[in-house]
Amino acid sequence: xxxxxxxLNLNSIGVEVNKDIAHSPVLSLYxxxxxxxxxGTGLFAARNIxxxxxxxxxxxxxxxxxxxxxxYSSYGIDVLIQVGTKKWILPSNETxxxxxxxxxxLGFKAAxxxxxxxxxxxxEELTWDYSMCEINGSDYNWTIDCLCKTKSCRGKISxxxxxxxxxxxAQKYKGxxxxxxxxxxxxxxxx
Ligand SMILES: [Zn+2]
Numbered sequence: 001x002x003x004x005x006x007x008l009n010l011n012s013i014g015v016e017v018n019k020d021i022a023h024s025p026v027l028s029l030y031x032x033x034x035x036x037x038x039x040g041t042g043l044f045a046a047r048n049i050x051x052x053x054x055x056x057x058x059x060x061x062x063x064x065x066x067x068x069x070x071x072y073s074s075y076g077i078d079v080l081i082q083v084g085t086k087k088w089i090l091p092s093n094e095t096x097x098x099x100x101x102x103x104x105x106l107g108f109k110a111a112x113x114x115x116x117x118x119x120x121x122x123x124e125e126l127t128w129d130y131s132m133c134e135i136n137g138s139d140y141n142w143t144i145d146c147l148c149k150t151k152s153c154r155g156k157i158s159x160x161x162x163x164x165x166x167x168x169x170a171q172k173y174k175g176x177x178x179x180x181x182x183x184x185x186x187x188x189x190x191x
Contacts, residue, residue, distance in 0.1 A: 029045065029046055029047065029049060029053070029055055029056070030043045030044060030045055030046050030055065030056070030094070030126055031043070031044055031046045032044075032094055032097050041097045042097060042098070042099045042125050042126070042127075043056075043094055043097050043098050043099075043125065043126040044123060044124065044125050044126065045120045045121065045122050045123060045124050045125075045126060046122065047122050048119070048120070048121055048122050049116050049119070049120040050116065050119055051116055051117065051118050051119050052109075052115055052116060052117075053115065053116050054109060054113060054114070054115050055106060055114045055115060055116060055126065056093065056094060056095055056114050057095075057112055057113045057114070058081045058083070058089045058091050058093070058095040058112040058113075058114075059089070059091070059092060059093050059095075060089045060090045060091045060092035060093065061089070061090050061092070062083070062087060062088070062089055063080070063087075063088050063089075063090055064086060064087065064088075065086045065136065068080050068088045071090065072142075077090070078142075079091055079096040081095060081112060081133065082111075082133045082134050082135065082136070083111040083112045083133070083178070083180075084111060084180050085135075085136075085180050085184070086136065089112060095112075095114065098114070098126055098127065098128055099125065099127050099148075100127060100128065100129060100130040100146065100148060100157065101125075101127035101128070101129065101148040101150055102129065102146060102148050102150050102152050102153045102154050102157070103127075103148070103150040103151065103152050103153075104117070104127045104128045104129045104132075105117055105118050105120050105124070105126060105127060106126055106127060106128040107128065107132065107173055107175070107176025107177070108132065108133065108176055108177060108178045109176075110178060110179070111133070111178040111179065111180060112178075114126075114128065115176065117173075117176050127148070129157075129161075129169070129173070130144075130157055131157055131158065131159065131160070131161035131162050131169065132162060132169075132173060132176075132177060132178075132181065133177070133178050133180075133181050134159035134160075134162075135159065135160070135162065135163070135180075135181055135184050136159065141158070141159060141160070142158060142159050143156050143157070143158040144156065144157055144158075154167065162177075162181060162185065163184075163185065163188060163190060165190060170185050170190060
């Protein structure tokens with residue numbers, strides 16, 4: 001599938017785009033398809049995939065909190081993936097098509113590196129839980145309705161769900177959360 005580049009002029013808002021970005025060597029693991037579970041386009045397994053296989057790494061310009069906020073509030077760009085405390089990547093590869101699910105099959109091996117949390121059959125949609133690495137509060141709060149329709153659907157998902165004790169998400173995704181999220185969870189005394 002031909003992926004259209006962002007039409008937004010990133011340079012005008014101070015974001016430097018690396019034009020030499022290398023493509024992921026594991027592209028054959030998945031394909032992009034229009035009939036995703038929640039938001040149209042999604043990523044699907046191109047073959048049977050085993051638990052703990054590396055799927056794709058988010059690549060694209062790195063932005064700080066201020067630019068992330070502008071991209072979201074002024075341009076409606078909601079595909080940023082957090083990779084560190086106050087550090088996001090604006091995905092320029094297929095990671096921006098991965099839909100959210102409250103029963104996801106992808107987690108993180110490291111910040112921005114997606115890995116399978118279970119065996120996945122060819123043709124299944126690849127999903128992750130958007131709350132897995134969105135941990136900044138205050139000015140950058142968001143809540144969205146979830147349409148995943150899975151048994152454990154939370155109805156609404158937010159950037160701070162991972163810290164809610166009653167949801168036990170940190171436990172559910174044990175071993176698949178990036179280090180900066182674990183550090184923040186432990187700093188808050190939740191595990
Ligand atoms: Zn849901």
